[in-house]
Amino acid sequence: MNFSRQRLRRTLIAFSAVGALVATPTAFAWSHLGHWLVGDLAQPLLTPAAQQQVAQLLQGEPVPTLAGVASWADELRGSDSDLARKTSKWHYVDLDPERCDYQPPRDCPGGNCVIAAIDAQRQILADTAQPPEARRDALKFLVHFIGDVHQPLHAGARQMSEGGDDAGGNKYQVSLRTAVAPEGRGARRQVAGGPIPTNLHTVWDYYELESAILSPEKYATQLRQGGMPPVAPEALGSPADWAVESCKGIGAQGLYPRGEDGEWQHKLGGAYLDAKRPYAEARVRLAAARLAAVLNQALK
Numbered sequence: 001m002n003f004s005r006q007r008l009r010r011t012l013i014a015f016s017a018v019g020a021l022v023a024t025p026t027a028f029a030w031s032h033l034g035h036w037l038v039g040d041l042a043q044p045l046l047t048p049a050a051q052q053q054v055a056q057l058l059q060g061e062p063v064p065t066l067a068g069v070a071s072w073a074d075e076l077r078g079s080d081s082d083l084a085r086k087t088s089k090w091h092y093v094d095l096d097p098e099r100c101d102y103q104p105p106r107d108c109p110g111g112n113c114v115i116a117a118i119d120a121q122r123q124i125l126a127d128t129a130q131p132p133e134a135r136r137d138a139l140k141f142l143v144h145f146i147g148d149v150h151q152p153l154h155a156g157a158r159q160m161s162e163g164g165d166d167a168g169g170n171k172y173q174v175s176l177r178t179a180v181a182p183e184g185r186g187a188r189r190q191v192a193g194g195p196i197p198t199n200l201h202t203v204w205d206y207y208e209l210e211s212a213i214l215s216p217e218k219y220a221t222q223l224r225q226g227g228m229p230p231v232a233p234e235a236l237g238s239p240a241d242w243a244v245e246s247c248k249g250i251g252a253q254g255l256y257p258r259g260e261d262g263e264w265q266h267k268l269g270g271a272y273l274d275a276k277r278p279y280a281e282a283r284v285r286l287a288a289a290r291l292a293a294v295l296n297q298a299l300k
């Protein structure tokens, strides 16, 4: 289950390591927009104490806000290829698609998965004896990874009985009709105006939110107006709980599209994107509320 996605990721990282100017592959995370929204929605939910420490830790960042640093962990591929390589498995976890249970030795060997990464970075951030640089990076990692673990296809895939290992939708090919400009590799392969050749993972990382066709600021305002889920400390749960929830959402929300004939559908368009967007937005809201709760706890 792991192998193919890891190999894909290694290939992608190898690309950036040699400095090839390929368009950024998006098989790593919510798009820039998704991560930005998580950070922006979380920021006003911080306590004054957390707010102040976040500002202090992010001093010197080009955009010193949670939204401003939310994609840093993805951008490492261009800025620090060693760190990018070391942390490449921290963006996801491949839970067993049948059970969606978490067994660390099987699902997170060496602590290299999004669940263990969130736990580890949370501890570093909360530990004031750590060097400020380590705590700053921990903060930036947390903003990103708490977003990632809420992207359902970062925690699971289609059940094996339904088609087998497809690396979180990376190998489920999709021909997508949408008004959204294609990103990355899709951009070079699209015949002008025609469907975009992509895969289901990228549909969820990128197209699902982008196809709302809203500016990030307007989108954040709209999502806030819809109400942020309250997250009481005792109801926060653990990163493992969030990953299990993501994994279960894949089946429960019908992320893998079937046609009326019950067959798997590989041609998608606005109808699919519109139908699933409320769920994607709910995951973003939840990620933001939980991120704020984690930071409020770590930065008392």
Ligand SMILES: [Zn+2]
Pocket (backbone or CB within 6 Å): 028, 029, 030, 073, 074, 091, 144, 148
């Ligand atoms: Zn990521």
